[in-house]
Amino acid sequence: MTAGPTAYSFAWSAVWRGLPYLLQGAAFTVFVSALAMVVAVALGLVLAALTEVRGGVARPLVRAYVEVFRNTPLLIQIFIVYFGLPQLGWRLSPFLSGLSALVIYAAAYNAEIFRAGLEAVPRGQHEAARSIGLSELGAQRFVIVPQAIRIAFPALGNNLVSLVKNSSLVSTIGMVELMFVANDIAFNNFRTFEIYGAAALLYVLLVLALTRALHLAERRMARAR
Amino acid sequence: MERTRRGFAAVVAVGLALLLGGPGPADAQSTLEVVKKRGKLIAGVKTDFPPFGTIDASGRNVGFDVDVAHRFAQALFNDANQVELVAVTSGNRIPFLQSGKIDIIIATVTITDERRQVVEFSEPYFLSGSLLLVPRASTARGLEDMAGKTVAVVQGAIQDKDVAELMPRADRIKFGKVSEAVLAVKGGRADAYVHDDIVILSLAKENPDLKAVGKPFVPRPYGIAVRKGDTAFITWVNAELARMRRDGTYDRLWKTYFADVEANLVKP
Numbered sequence: 001m002t003a004g005p006t007a008y009s010f011a012w013s014a015v016w017r018g019l020p021y022l023l024q025g026a027a028f029t030v031f032v033s034a035l036a037m038v039v040a041v042a043l044g045l046v047l048a049a050l051t052e053v054r055g056g057v058a059r060p061l062v063r064a065y066v067e068v069f070r071n072t073p074l075l076i077q078i079f080i081v082y083f084g085l086p087q088l089g090w091r092l093s094p095f096l097s098g099l100s101a102l103v104i105y106a107a108a109y110n111a112e113i114f115r116a117g118l119e120a121v122p123r124g125q126h127e128a129a130r131s132i133g134l135s136e137l138g139a140q141r142f143v144i145v146p147q148a149i150r151i152a153f154p155a156l157g158n159n160l161v162s163l164v165k166n167s168s169l170v171s172t173i174g175m176v177e178l179m180f181v182a183n184d185i186a187f188n189n190f191r192t193f194e195i196y197g198a199a200a201l202l203y204v205l206l207v208l209a210l211t212r213a214l215h216l217a218e219r220r221m222a223r224a225r
Numbered sequence: 226m227e228r229t230r231r232g233f234a235a236v237v238a239v240g241l242a243l244l245l246g247g248p249g250p251a252d253a254q255s256t257l258e259v260v261k262k263r264g265k266l267i268a269g270v271k272t273d274f275p276p277f278g279t280i281d282a283s284g285r286n287v288g289f290d291v292d293v294a295h296r297f298a299q300a301l302f303n304d305a306n307q308v309e310l311v312a313v314t315s316g317n318r319i320p321f322l323q324s325g326k327i328d329i330i331i332a333t334v335t336i337t338d339e340r341r342q343v344v345e346f347s348e349p350y351f352l353s354g355s356l357l358l359v360p361r362a363s364t365a366r367g368l369e370d371m372a373g374k375t376v377a378v379v380q381g382a383i384q385d386k387d388v389a390e391l392m393p394r395a396d397r398i399k400f401g402k403v404s405e406a407v408l409a410v411k412g413g414r415a416d417a418y419v420h421d422d423i424v425i426l427s428l429a430k431e432n433p434d435l436k437a438v439g440k441p442f443v444p445r446p447y448g449i450a451v452r453k454g455d456t457a458f459i460t461w462v463n464a465e466l467a468r469m470r471r472d473g474t475y476d477r478l479w480k481t482y483f484a485d486v487e488a489n490l491v492k493p
Binding site for chain 1: 315316319320323324339343381385386398399400401405408409411412413414425479
């Protein structure tokens with residue numbers, strides 16, 4: 001596999017010198033991921049709700065959306081939005097291109113996750129809610145959706161963790177996030193192991209913080225029950 | 226809380242083990258010996274950089290650097306096909322060499338002092354300045370017109386630093402590959418793409434909607450690179466390059482690949 005002897009001596013000062021730039025990249029990763037998360041969760045909920053509407057065109061349209069965006073690589077979606085759409089005369093800013101690609105991809109998964117949650121709520125819950133005098137909307141608002149979200153939460157958490165890691169793909173369209181910064185430093189000082197190692201550690205810290213927050217939210221929901 | 230803290234400690238421990246427990250310093254065997262024993266040369270070449278390294282319609286590697294790689298295989302094994310070509314980019318070619326994925330970089334590496342610290346360079350085999358690739362309708366005539374404009378460069382290429390130095394008021398946007406930087410200009414993402422004169426001239430010829438502008442600036446030599454300290458291998462490379470100049474191979478390659486843009490190039 002390897003082509004010969006490898007000479008490598010570690011130079012940790014490279015990480016130290018690159019740290020301010022790496023942290024700047026990490027901050028942007030947090031920013032774009034957080035924004036994408038909020039929009040993708042909201043969009044996912046709306047889409048899942050639409051699939052519950054029987055009849056009409058909403059349901060097949062949402063199904064088509066989910067199948068298309070869940071079954072294509074995120075990188076292709078990013079390239080289509082960033083490089084492809086301008087050729088059709090529709091040019092989003094680089095930031096909006098990256099953000100919207102992340103959102104439409106994550107929202108497709110979220111829609112599936114919430115739909116599964118909605119379907120996992122026993123049918124009797126709906127009948128019981130209606131029989132105690134709640135309107136259809138009230139039954140959904142106070143009985144079905146809260147339970148669905150609680151059921152969907154672990155899967156949702158996994159998808160949000162993926163979103164943070166997937167955000168590294170927008171480095172390919174010149175967005176200065178953590179992966180981009182790591183490339184930028186390593187391609188110039190050639191301390192690949194140190195720099196990518198440091199970037200990996202920063203990703204671990206970001207994801208640990210996210211899973212911790214999700215864990216707290218889950219506990220609060222459990223208490224509210 | 227306790228579980229999270231222990232989990233965190235474990236992550237840090239694994240991270241440290243990975244970082245500190247890596248391979249030690251290498252032994253002193255020259256890659257030349259390794260290559261001869263293996264019976265095959267593994268060379269990093271470009272695949273998006275006309276006319277030095279591209280992929281033709283049938284999926285074969287072609288270009289000046291590719292021919293040099295085959296010539297090296299011919300000299301080593303008396304068989305021009307005993308070479309494995311690995312696609313590299315401006316950003317990853319030196320890491321590929323350092324990590325042992327390739328034996329040698331024959332991929333338009335501009336010789337700079339920073340790179341001399343980490344690789345061993347051959348004698349120069351080409352001289353390249355930098356030019357701009359712009360849309361055909363653009364009125365820009367050179368880097369001096371790029372103040373306040375968006376300039377695409379390839380990450381890890383020398384122009385990233387050159388543009389930052391010579392035109393700090395330009396907004397640089399960086400891509401991983403030549404093809405992506407070209408797309409950025411075509412899609413109006415960037416006002417210009419700055420790279421080595423030879424690739425810009427070739428791209429302008431292939432893309433009628435784009436044109437090359439500017440006077441080649443900061444000409445620098447290309448070198449072939451092997452791992453730092455491998456003097457035996459680089460001595461062999463230099464001897465072979467000298468033979469290629471003597472026996473007319475170099476002139477033949479020059480005519481094949483550069484004849485039509487020769488007038489715009491800086492002669493070595």
